Amino acid sequence: MSLMIKGQLVDDWLESEQEAGEFVRKDSVFRNWVTADGSAGPSGEGGFAAEPGRYHLYVSYACPWAHRTLIFRKLKGLEDVISYSVVHPDMGPEGWKFDDSFADATADDLYGQDFMHQLYTRADANYEGIVTVPVLWDKQRQTIVNNESAEIIRMLNSAFNAHARHPELDFFPQDLRSDIETINEPIYETLNNGVYRCGFATTQAAYEEAFDALFETLDMIEARLDKQRYLTGARITEADWRLFPTLVRFDAVYYSHFKCNQRRIEDYPNLSNYLRELYQWPGVAETVFMHHIKRHYYWSHDSINPTRIVPKGPALDFNRPHDRERLPRED
Numbered sequence: 106m107s108l109m110i111k112g113q114l115v116d117d118w119l120e121s122e123q124e125a126g127e128f129v130r131k132d133s134v135f136r137n138w139v140t141a142d143g144s145a146g147p148s149g150e151g152g153f154a155a156e157p158g159r160y161h162l163y164v165s166y167a168c169p170w171a172h173r174t175l176i177f178r179k180l181k182g183l184e185d186v187i188s189y190s191v192v193h194p195d196m197g198p199e200g201w202k203f204d205d206s207f208a209d210a211t212a213d214d215l216y217g218q219d220f221m222h223q224l225y226t227r228a229d230a231n232y233e234g235i236v237t238v239p240v241l242w243d244k245q246r247q248t249i250v251n252n253e254s255a256e257i258i259r260m261l262n263s264a265f266n267a268h269a270r271h272p273e274l275d276f277f278p279q280d281l282r283s284d285i286e287t288i289n290e291p292i293y294e295t296l297n298n299g300v301y302r303c304g305f306a307t308t309q310a311a312y313e314e315a316f317d318a319l320f321e322t323l324d325m326i327e328a329r330l331d332k333q334r335y336l337t338g339a340r341i342t343e344a345d346w347r348l349f350p351t352l353v354r355f356d357a358v359y360y361s362h363f364k365c366n367q368r369r370i371e372d373y374p375n376l377s378n379y380l381r382e383l384y385q386w387p388g389v390a391e392t393v394f395m396h397h398i399k400r401h402y403y404w405s406h407d408s409i410n411p412t413r414i415v416p417k418g419p420a421l422d423f424n425r426p427h428d429r430e431r432l433p434r435e436d
């Protein structure tokens with residue numbers, strides 16, 4: 106079955122972008138930056154000053170990229186500064202929709218639209234690209250500021266400090282920037298996006314290549330976390346928070362639905378303890394909505410799970426104690 110979003114076949118997105126059966130993710134299009142004073146950021150135009158109440162996030166609780174932005178909003182204490190709406194977990198023929206009949210999904214709180222694509226065309230009447238979440242929306246200029254999660258979390262980390270409850274927390278500190286960028290790269294390629302490359306591969310060779318790279322990176326991280334508490338050392342950083350949404354989905358979804366089944370996260374002593382430490386970090390569990398996560402993947406990917414049956418298991422308990430205190434932590 107082919108799904109249509111604004112005239113675009115979703116299967117086209119999943120498949121025609123593939124080379125030799127490989128899944129290739131498209132780049133995000135809206136790349137302006139919110140900055141403290143409204144000056145232009147690293148890309149795009151200026152005019153987006155960090156002001157309380159001005160910006161809104163559109164997210165899916167299922168989506169790992171959107172999840173990052175909710176984590177940063179929470180960790181920085183921006184709950185009263187940036188509002189948000191949550192799409193329904195089912196991605197159907199018109200893409201993400203607003204329907205608050207599913208527990209914890211919301212309406213489009215700003216405009217009462219039915220579909221996410223209507224916000225993209227509200228921002229740009231000629232928009233023809235892929236409609237994704239997260240979206241950082243400017244209520245004042247009524248447009249999308251940015252739809253790239255890696256950039257949105259950098260803005261949340263620093264641009265709103267004058268209004269944040271935790272301006273002192275810096276998850277992208279100057280002295281660790283190059284280490285963070287260095288580890289982000291393989292984690293994005295082989296894990297965050299790597300699970301999708303496994304799941305959406307349409308040739309055995311493409312699947313196996315993604316699978317091998319994925320478990321090579323997990324083994325590398327497992328070894329690293331034996332000697333240090335976090336990915337770049339004793340301080341928790343952006344790199345850890347970018348990894349967390351993939352780890353927390355892994356055993357419930359990626360292991361079975363995307364065939365990432367060499368090992369579960371639960372089978373890695375260090376990774377599983379690390380995952381629990383991050384899950385138990387103040388505020389973080391409140392950003393994890395497993396009923397959205399499971400429903401989205403098992404329901405939406407027709408070509409992978411045509412029966413749409415959502416598995417009841419596995420039993421997961423991220424609240425069990427962890428042993429990470431054995432390694433030093435710096436704040």
Ligand SMILES: N[C@@H](CCC(=O)N[C@@H](CS)C(=O)NCC(=O)O)C(=O)O
Binds near residue numbers: 167171239252255
């Ligand atoms: N590069 C984007 C990727 C976002 C993305 O791909 N989001 C997925 C949900 S997990 C989406 O909205 N897909 C829309 C679709 O498949 O039609 C980011 O990190 O913000």
